[in-house]
Amino acid sequence: MDDLLAARLQMAVSLGFHIVFACIGMTMPVLMAFSEWKWLRTQKQEYLDLAKAWSKGVAIFFAVGAVSGTVLSFELGLLFPGFMQHAGPIIGMPFSWEGTAFFVEAIALGVFLYGWNRLNxxxxxASGIVVGISGVLSGIFVVSANAWMNSPAGFDYQNGAYTxxxxVAAMFNDAWFSQALHMTLxxxxxxxxxxxxxxxxxxxxxRNNTFHRTAVKIALSFGAVSALLQPISGDISAKDIAQRQPAKLAAAEALYKTSQPADLVIGGIPNDKEERVQHAIHIPRLLSxxxxxDFNAEVTGLDKFPKEERPPVFITHIAFQVMVGLGVLMALAGLLFLVFSAWWKKILSKKWWLTCIAWLTPAGFIAVEAGWTVTEVGRQPWIIYGFMKTSDAVSPMPxxxxxFYIISAVYILLTVILIWLMWRQIATVTNFYPSARTD
Amino acid sequence: MLLSIIIILGIAFILYAILGGADYGAGIVEIFAGKKGEHTITKAIAPVWEANHVWLILAIVILFAGFPLIFSTISTVLHIPLMIVLLGIVLRGSSFTFRHYDVGQNGSRKYYTLFFRISSFITPVFLGVTLGAMILGEIDLSASGTFYEQYLRPWLNIFCFTMGLFCAALFAYIAAVFMIGEVPSVGERKRYIQLARLFLFATTILGILVFVAAEWHGHPLFREFFASTFSVIALGMVLLLVPVLLRLFRQPNILYLRAVAGLQVLLILLGWYAIQFPILVYEKHGNHLTFYNTQAPAATQLQMLIALFVGLLLIVPAFYYLFKVFKGAQEEQ
Known part of the structure; x- marks a missing residue:
């Protein structure tokens, strides 16, 4: 394995691991605070039980997220010192704010987790609300730094120097809003x-368990609304990269040749040698x-870019299909949930519906990983789009x-333990929470 | 502006050494504190350890945004020790949390404890190794040498590991002093006082050895130390505080005890800053990396200062509140 590939894979593993915990850290405080709010309003036991049970899970995920995030802040330099040397001063600002937001989040979470019986x-x-807000903000700041890699701004480039x-311009680059919105949702x-x-x-x-029924209701309400908003945000992102990073869009759509109008290619296996996609469904003019x-617009294909500046098509295209496919599936489930909640409440406790929801457990996280793959692999060979190649930024250490092997082994081990721990936590839920017992 | 940033970096590092240090040290102290100690130590650090470690992230962000060349240099040359530090941080945080929250009480607990203790020791050692390598001056920026010369020799030596052990002993000392105030019973308190004495002794010996090892490597740490009046005064005060401490151990007053030990760490670090300033990385051929020759452009510094200032306005009261809420006995989870 060459060093560049090893560095990229290590970054991918580290980020892919951390992103799960970051998502949980952004969302769970909101769900917990919501449940606690319902409890404060209604005094129903199940809401309190849920907030407490969730907070135990969050404590574990947050700790692993905090340490894996620390690893990332170092790894940017350990793996890509050439990048950090030049990018550090430019994108230091969102990182400084992220540090602040994360700090507040960690402190507020400490208060929330350990303050159940000692605070008003x-x-x-309110401490839960602070955790939620600062969690979302720290996510937005980090994504803004990543958006800068896709849409560099806030500097002049002369003879290899960034002057x-x-x-401020770097932080509020053209991609920050669409990326931050998409990631938060x-x-x-x-x-x-x-x-x-x-x-x-x-x-x-x-089927009669109040604890689990309430949990599904709260979680799906949040999930449904955000899953239905996500396609709108996706559309903003697509139009944005069509302007700014046509090579990424072309790779995601496996559009080898510039076309006017361009078909939307769904699924299929891209073949780089013959520059075509096999076994795909084509929908005429939809990509334009x-x-x-505009149904007649020209869409830039990969042929407009020299071979050495094209992102890997196979990975980007497949990842994009996975993300969009699962996104559509969850939006559909969200829509059904809203419809059933309004008119056919009985369906919500039917076995087939619950089975469908159970099957969707990993769907969102798979979509997140796939989407992240699209944005990162789709930017290759650049680390700073149009300015610095990943191969020029990588550490010179042989x-x-x-x-990479060690980090991967550690993260795989942690993943296995975490799943096992969560399973144990869930299996004993009836011992701790009155509303989880069924008579 | 530059000076304000340097001061904040210095403060972040001091707070990390004291607060984060107490957390690492707690894992080392636990080895000597018996079964009961495991419980009290977990209770004492569980609500605060994550927040304590954010000081490290803050210091790193200041370093890579404010002094990019220093960050990219140490992360290239000292890749291996830093990687070990990171693995230590991950394993330590995870195993601590797993142990704290795992509902089962069977065999797995043994492994969490093992990993927690080992990584609580290894991590500060390699933090010290990294700092040692920045001081020693074996880093060769013009090198096109062998793998050993470029990536191992700067840190794989006696001086750096003495620094590492010094860090671990110092952290264990801080933790032992901290724990004296966390246990109500006289018997338990006695145990931690004993440990505090032991680690104070170890820290002193290792501190002397750091100087000896530096001389042995040909780095004139003694001379640099005596050239800085401030450092001499600082170390003098650290030593003068030792008898005060020994007396406090006999009649513990928690507040004074913590204040004196904290002051010692503060003085040690300030003394070290005075020797080093403004150099952060000593280079073999004298091309040292300083705050001045690596500083980021003014626009970056200004924005960073704003972020840090607003951040500290939020963080400091929040931190105070967190510690206030959890002063005294912790709630059972």
């Missing part, structure tokens, strides 16, 4: 569907519309693959 109830609830640095979709799925699975065996809002 509303003060305790006239304007950190994605965090809510993924976490909500995962939570709903686990509780739905437990509800199948035990989706990318530019043997980077050993770091």
């Amino acid at each position: 109830r509303w003060v305790h609830w 006239n640095i304007d950190p 994605a965090a809510f979709v993924a976490t909500s569907f995962a939570v709903a799925g686990v509780h739905a699975f437990l509800l199948i065996k035990n 519309f989706l990318a530019h809002g 043997g980077l693959q050993f770091s």
Whole structure:
């Protein structure tokens, strides 16, 4: 394995691991605070039980998220020192704000988790709100730094030097809003569907359980709304990259040749040698519309870019299909949930419906990983789009693959333990929470 | 502006050494504190350890945004020790949380404890190794040498590991002093006082050895130390506080005890800053990396200062509140 590939894979593993915890850290505080608010208003036991049970899970995920985030802040330099040396001063600002937001989040979470019996109830609830707000903000700041890699701004580039640095312009680059919106919604979709799925699975065996039924209702409400908003945000993103990063859109759509009008290619296997997609479904003119809002618009294909500046098509295209496919599936489930809640409440406790929701447990997180793959692999070979290649930023130290092997082994081990721990936590839920017992 | 940033970086590092240090040290102290100690130590650090470690993230962000060349240099040359630090941080945080929240009480607990203790020791050692390598001056920026010369020799030596052990002993000392105030019973308190004495002794010996090892490597740490009046005064005060401490151990007053130990750490770090300033990384051929020759452009510094200032306005009261809420006995989870 060459060092560049090892460094990229290590970053991918580290980010892919961390992103799950980051999503949970952005979403769960909101769900917990919501449940606690319902409890404060109604005094119903199940809301308090849920807030407490969730907070135990969050404590575990938050800790692993905090340490894996620390790893990332170092890894940017350990793996891509050439990048950090130049990008550090330009995108330091969102990182400074992210540090602040994360700090507030960690402190507020400490208060929330350990303050159940020592604080005024509303003060305790407010600390949960602070965790939620600062969690979402820290996510937005980090994504803004990533958006800068896709849409560099706030500097002049002369003879290899980055001058006239304007950190504010860099932070509010052209991509920050569309990326931050998409990621925040994605965090809510993924976490909500995962939570709903686990509780739905437990509800199948035990259909009258108030604890699990309430959990599914809360989680799916958040999941449904965000899953229905996500396609709108996706459309904003697609139109944005059609303008700014046509190579990424072309790779995601496997559009080898510039076309006017362009078909939307669904599924299929891209073949780089023959520059065509096999076994795909083509919908005429739809890509032109989706990318530019006009059924007859020209969409730039990969042929406009020299071979060495094209992103890997196969991975980007497949990842994009996975993300969109699962996104559509969850939006559909969300729509059904809203319809059933309004008119056919009985269906919500039917076995087939709960089974569907249970199957969707990992869907959101798979979509998040796929979407992240699209944005990162789709930017290759650039680390700073149009300015610095990933291969010029990588650490000169030989043997980077050993770091990669070790980090991967540790993260796989942690994943296995975490799943096992969560399972144990769930299996004993009836021992701790009155509303989880069924008579 | 630059000076304000340097001061905030310095403060972040001091707070990390004291608060984060107490957390690491707690894992080391736990080895000597018996079964009961495991419980009290977990209770004492569970609500605060994550927040304590954010000081490290803050210091890193200041370093890579404010002094990019320093960050990219140490993360290239000191890749291996830093990677070990990171693995230590991950394993330590995870195993601590797993142990704290795992509902089962069977065999798995043994492994969490094992990992927690080992990584609580290894991580500060390699933090110290990294700092040692920045001081020692074996880093060769013009090198096109072998793997050993470029990536191992700067840190794989006696001086750096003495620094590492010094860090671990210092952290364990801080933790032991901290724990004296966390246990109500006289018997338990006695145990931690004993441990505090032991680690104070170890820290002193290792502190002397750091100087000896530096001389042995040809780095004139003694001379640099005596050239800085401030450092001499600082170390003098650290030593003068030792008899005060020994007396406080006999009649513990929690507040004074913590204040004196904290002051010692503060003085040690300030003394070290005074020797180093403004150099952060000593280079073999004298091309040292300083705050001045690596500073980011003014626009970056200004924005960073704004973010840090607003951040500290939010963080400091919040931190105070967190500690206030959890002063005294912790709630059972």
